[in-house]
Amino acid sequence: MFLRKDVKIELLRKVPLFSRCSKSSLEEIGAIADEIDLPDGRELTREGERGREFFVLVQGEVDVTKEGNHVRTLSDGDFFGEIALISDEARTATVTAKGPIRVLVITDRAFKTLVERSPGIDAEVREAVAERTTADDL
Secondary structure, three states, X not given: OOOOHHHHHHHHHOOHHHOOOOHHHHHHHHHHOEEEEEOOOOEEEOOOOEOOEEEEEEEOOEXXXXXXXXXXXXXXXXXXXHHHHOOOOEOXXXXXXXXXXXXXXXXXXXXXXXXXXXXXXXXXXXXXXXXXXXXXXX
């Protein structure tokens, strides 16, 4: 069973990176988001490796570890890896499926192609990044 378009948009709207995006921009982002099922134990990110995709957890749970230590468990509606869409920084944690999961995945390549094609999305994302950076500096 795949998500309806409006459900995808609502999941993406909760991501701070997309907080400044219009509904039409969110629809475009949703169009490049693949919905996939993954098995228990699947490693989605590995600490220290370059990130190539961003994930929104649709259903299930994942464990987040740093330096081998459990940091937290994420569940439905949570997201991770968004920095991979805008920078080449290494992953800051390892994320592993805790049981079968369903995720939305956006690859860095698909996202870069989208923002080249839709400069408005690029501007909205840059505004959100600037807003978060300023808030973090306070």
